[in-house]
Protein backbone atom coordinates (compact mmCIF):
# COMPACT_ATOMS: atom_id res chain seq x y z
CA UNK A 1 0.00 0.00 0.00
CA UNK A 2 1.25 3.48 -0.81
CA UNK A 3 2.14 5.87 2.02
CA UNK A 4 0.22 9.17 2.12
CA UNK A 5 3.13 11.19 0.67
CA UNK A 6 3.48 8.73 -2.20
CA UNK A 7 -0.32 8.75 -2.72
CA UNK A 8 -0.36 12.55 -2.83
CA UNK A 9 2.54 12.57 -5.29
CA UNK A 10 0.83 10.02 -7.51
CA UNK A 11 -2.45 12.01 -7.39
CA UNK A 12 -0.56 15.15 -8.35
CA UNK A 13 0.99 13.38 -11.34
CA UNK A 14 -2.45 12.00 -12.31
CA UNK A 15 -4.10 15.44 -12.19
CA UNK A 16 -1.22 17.05 -14.07
CA UNK A 17 -1.38 14.32 -16.72
CA UNK A 18 -5.20 14.61 -16.96
CA UNK A 19 -4.84 18.31 -17.73
CA UNK A 20 -2.12 18.08 -20.34
CA UNK A 21 -3.13 20.15 -23.34
CA UNK A 22 -1.40 20.50 -26.71
CA UNK A 23 -2.33 23.20 -29.20
CA UNK A 24 -1.39 22.24 -32.78
CA UNK A 25 -1.94 24.70 -35.62
CA UNK A 26 -0.84 25.72 -39.07
CA UNK A 27 -0.82 29.22 -40.51
CA UNK A 28 0.14 30.62 -43.92
CA UNK A 29 -0.35 34.34 -43.37
CA UNK A 30 -0.51 34.70 -39.58
CA UNK A 31 -4.20 34.84 -38.61
CA UNK A 32 -4.40 31.31 -37.23
CA UNK A 33 -1.03 31.86 -35.52
CA UNK A 34 -2.31 34.95 -33.75
CA UNK A 35 -5.40 33.14 -32.46
CA UNK A 36 -3.28 30.11 -31.51
CA UNK A 37 -0.96 32.30 -29.43
CA UNK A 38 -3.93 33.91 -27.67
CA UNK A 39 -5.45 30.52 -26.82
CA UNK A 40 -2.10 29.00 -25.80
CA UNK A 41 -1.32 31.90 -23.52
CA UNK A 42 -4.74 31.55 -21.82
CA UNK A 43 -4.37 27.77 -21.45
CA UNK A 44 -0.63 27.82 -20.66
CA UNK A 45 -0.24 24.72 -22.84
CA UNK A 46 2.34 23.19 -25.18
CA UNK A 47 2.28 24.39 -28.78
CA UNK A 48 3.10 22.59 -32.02
CA UNK A 49 3.28 24.58 -35.22
CA UNK A 50 2.46 22.18 -38.04
CA UNK A 51 4.76 23.03 -40.94
CA UNK A 52 5.27 21.34 -44.24
CA UNK A 53 8.14 21.22 -46.71
CA UNK A 54 6.19 22.88 -49.50
CA UNK A 55 6.50 26.51 -50.61
CA UNK A 56 3.23 28.31 -49.93
CA UNK A 57 4.18 31.90 -50.75
CA UNK A 58 3.04 33.92 -53.75
CA UNK A 59 0.57 32.97 -56.48
CA UNK A 60 2.14 29.54 -57.00
CA UNK A 61 1.86 28.73 -53.29
CA UNK A 62 -1.74 29.93 -53.31
CA UNK A 63 -2.54 27.78 -56.36
CA UNK A 64 -0.87 24.73 -54.83
CA UNK A 65 -2.74 25.24 -51.55
CA UNK A 66 -6.03 25.59 -53.43
CA UNK A 67 -5.45 22.41 -55.41
CA UNK A 68 -4.54 20.42 -52.29
CA UNK A 69 -7.64 21.70 -50.51
CA UNK A 70 -9.99 20.90 -53.39
CA UNK A 71 -8.50 17.44 -54.03
CA UNK A 72 -7.98 16.68 -50.28
CA UNK A 73 -4.33 15.88 -50.99
CA UNK A 74 -1.92 15.29 -48.13
CA UNK A 75 1.34 17.22 -47.91
CA UNK A 76 4.86 16.40 -46.74
CA UNK A 77 5.12 17.51 -43.11
CA UNK A 78 8.30 18.81 -41.49
CA UNK A 79 9.35 16.97 -38.30
CA UNK A 80 7.19 17.72 -35.25
CA UNK A 81 8.24 18.09 -31.61
CA UNK A 82 5.27 16.80 -29.60
CA UNK A 83 3.49 13.44 -29.53
CA UNK A 84 -0.28 14.09 -29.26
CA UNK A 85 -0.71 10.70 -27.60
CA UNK A 86 0.87 12.25 -24.48
CA UNK A 87 -1.97 14.75 -24.12
CA UNK A 88 -5.43 14.60 -22.60
CA UNK A 89 -6.77 17.28 -24.95
CA UNK A 90 -5.48 18.49 -28.31
CA UNK A 91 -6.70 21.86 -29.62
CA UNK A 92 -6.27 22.06 -33.39
CA UNK A 93 -6.33 25.24 -35.46
CA UNK A 94 -6.39 25.70 -39.23
CA UNK A 95 -6.98 28.34 -41.86
CA UNK A 96 -9.93 27.54 -44.14
CA UNK A 97 -8.82 26.63 -47.65
CA UNK A 98 -11.68 26.24 -50.13
CA UNK A 99 -14.25 25.53 -47.41
CA UNK A 100 -12.05 22.78 -46.00
CA UNK A 101 -9.08 22.09 -43.71
CA UNK A 102 -5.68 23.31 -44.85
CA UNK A 103 -3.60 20.42 -46.19
CA UNK A 104 -0.92 20.59 -43.43
CA UNK A 105 -3.59 20.25 -40.73
CA UNK A 106 -5.50 17.55 -42.63
CA UNK A 107 -2.27 15.57 -43.06
CA UNK A 108 -1.37 15.94 -39.37
CA UNK A 109 -4.87 14.91 -38.21
CA UNK A 110 -4.89 11.90 -40.54
CA UNK A 111 -1.51 10.85 -39.20
CA UNK A 112 -2.47 11.20 -35.55
CA UNK A 113 -6.21 10.48 -35.51
CA UNK A 114 -5.79 7.29 -33.43
CA UNK A 115 -3.67 9.16 -30.86
CA UNK A 116 -6.24 11.88 -30.18
CA UNK A 117 -8.34 11.40 -27.05
CA UNK A 118 -10.23 14.66 -26.87
CA UNK A 119 -10.11 17.35 -29.53
CA UNK A 120 -11.19 20.97 -29.85
CA UNK A 121 -11.24 22.85 -33.14
CA UNK A 122 -10.74 26.43 -34.24
CA UNK A 123 -10.36 27.95 -37.67
CA UNK A 124 -9.87 31.31 -39.36
CA UNK A 125 -11.41 32.33 -42.66
CA UNK A 126 -12.14 35.29 -44.91
CA UNK A 127 -15.86 34.84 -44.53
CA UNK A 128 -17.16 31.28 -44.89
CA UNK A 129 -16.40 27.57 -44.73
CA UNK A 130 -15.94 27.11 -40.97
CA UNK A 131 -18.88 24.78 -40.41
CA UNK A 132 -18.01 22.65 -43.41
CA UNK A 133 -14.41 22.36 -42.22
CA UNK A 134 -15.60 21.45 -38.72
CA UNK A 135 -17.70 18.64 -40.24
CA UNK A 136 -14.65 17.41 -42.19
CA UNK A 137 -12.54 17.58 -39.02
CA UNK A 138 -15.08 15.63 -36.95
CA UNK A 139 -15.41 12.99 -39.67
CA UNK A 140 -11.64 12.48 -39.40
CA UNK A 141 -11.14 12.40 -35.65
CA UNK A 142 -14.45 12.53 -33.77
CA UNK A 143 -16.61 15.12 -32.08
CA UNK A 144 -14.89 18.30 -30.92
CA UNK A 145 -15.51 19.27 -27.29
CA UNK A 146 -15.53 22.91 -28.41
CA UNK A 147 -15.21 24.81 -31.68
CA UNK A 148 -14.55 28.35 -32.79
CA UNK A 149 -14.77 30.01 -36.21
CA UNK A 150 -13.22 33.47 -36.64
CA UNK A 151 -12.96 35.78 -39.63
CA UNK A 152 -9.87 37.76 -40.62
CA UNK A 153 -11.80 40.95 -39.97
CA UNK A 154 -12.54 39.91 -36.35
CA UNK A 155 -8.91 38.96 -35.78
CA UNK A 156 -7.44 42.09 -37.41
CA UNK A 157 -9.72 44.36 -35.34
CA UNK A 158 -9.17 42.47 -32.07
CA UNK A 159 -12.90 41.71 -31.85
CA UNK A 160 -12.09 38.00 -31.52
CA UNK A 161 -11.00 38.31 -27.87
CA UNK A 162 -14.43 37.61 -26.33
CA UNK A 163 -15.01 34.55 -28.54
CA UNK A 164 -11.54 33.24 -27.69
CA UNK A 165 -12.26 33.68 -23.96
CA UNK A 166 -15.54 31.76 -24.29
CA UNK A 167 -13.78 28.99 -26.25
CA UNK A 168 -11.04 28.71 -23.62
CA UNK A 169 -13.73 28.59 -20.90
CA UNK A 170 -15.23 25.53 -22.58
CA UNK A 171 -11.84 23.80 -22.38
CA UNK A 172 -11.39 24.03 -18.63
CA UNK A 173 -11.38 20.50 -17.12
CA UNK A 174 -14.68 21.02 -15.27
CA UNK A 175 -16.65 22.17 -18.29
CA UNK A 176 -15.04 19.77 -20.76
CA UNK A 177 -17.31 17.09 -22.19
CA UNK A 178 -15.85 13.82 -23.36
CA UNK A 179 -16.10 12.84 -27.00
CA UNK A 180 -19.45 11.27 -27.75
CA UNK A 181 -20.88 11.81 -24.28
Ligand SMILES: Cc1cc2nc3c(=O)[nH]c(=O)nc-3n(C[C@H](O)[C@H](O)[C@H](O)COP(=O)(O)O)c2cc1C
Nearest residue numbers: 027028029030031032095096098099124126127128
Ligand atom coordinates in the same frame (compact mmCIF):
# COMPACT_ATOMS: atom_id res chain seq x y z
C1 LIG B 1 -5.81 28.54 -50.74
C2 LIG B 1 -6.73 29.39 -49.90
C3 LIG B 1 -8.09 29.13 -49.91
C4 LIG B 1 -8.96 29.90 -49.12
N1 LIG B 1 -10.29 29.58 -49.09
C5 LIG B 1 -11.14 30.27 -48.29
C6 LIG B 1 -12.52 29.91 -48.19
O1 LIG B 1 -13.00 28.94 -48.77
N2 LIG B 1 -13.34 30.67 -47.40
C7 LIG B 1 -12.86 31.76 -46.72
O2 LIG B 1 -13.65 32.41 -46.04
N3 LIG B 1 -11.54 32.09 -46.75
C8 LIG B 1 -10.67 31.37 -47.51
N4 LIG B 1 -9.33 31.69 -47.54
C9 LIG B 1 -8.85 32.77 -46.65
C10 LIG B 1 -8.23 32.20 -45.37
O3 LIG B 1 -9.01 31.17 -44.80
C11 LIG B 1 -8.07 33.25 -44.30
O4 LIG B 1 -7.40 34.39 -44.81
C12 LIG B 1 -7.34 32.69 -43.10
O5 LIG B 1 -7.51 33.53 -41.99
C13 LIG B 1 -5.85 32.53 -43.36
O6 LIG B 1 -5.23 32.04 -42.21
P1 LIG B 1 -3.67 32.20 -41.99
O7 LIG B 1 -3.40 33.70 -42.00
O8 LIG B 1 -3.42 31.62 -40.64
O9 LIG B 1 -2.95 31.50 -43.09
C14 LIG B 1 -8.46 30.96 -48.32
C15 LIG B 1 -7.08 31.21 -48.33
C16 LIG B 1 -6.22 30.43 -49.08
C17 LIG B 1 -4.73 30.69 -49.06
